Amino acid sequence: MQLLYFGWVRTKIGTSRETLDPPAEITDVRGLVEWLKQRGDGYQEALQDLETIRVAVNQDMADLDAAVTPGDEVALFPPMTGG
Template sequence: MKLLYFAWVKQKAGIAEEDVTLPGEIRDVSGLISWLKTRGEGYEHAFADLAVIRCAVDQEHGDLDTPVAGAKEIAFFPPVTGG
């Protein structure tokens, strides 16, 4: 599975993208984030406040309860505004 990080999430995590094999017990985005936070301080900082994290699973907006089984790509980014 490819993980993508954008804007300050990328800066705090210290990585723009990576390919990972998730542990079998991870079922949803929340579980994925919990696992990522165990992988280092950068991830802990990037995901410290889940209220300001958005995600897309296979390019479809999701939330913390979105399942990750079978997903090929998950992206994390801050809230986006436009004008």
């Protein structure tokens, strides 16, 4: 699974992208985020408040209940500030 991070999610986690192989029981975004939080303090800090996290699965906006599968591109980021 391709993970992408932007904005302060990226700076707190310390990388902009990585390829990870979550366990098979991870089937939705919520489960994925909880699993990521176990990976270290940076992840824990970046993802502690889910209210402030936005998610895209395969470049489409998704919510925490959205399904994820091993081939997906999942991006986690703060609320967008375009314009």
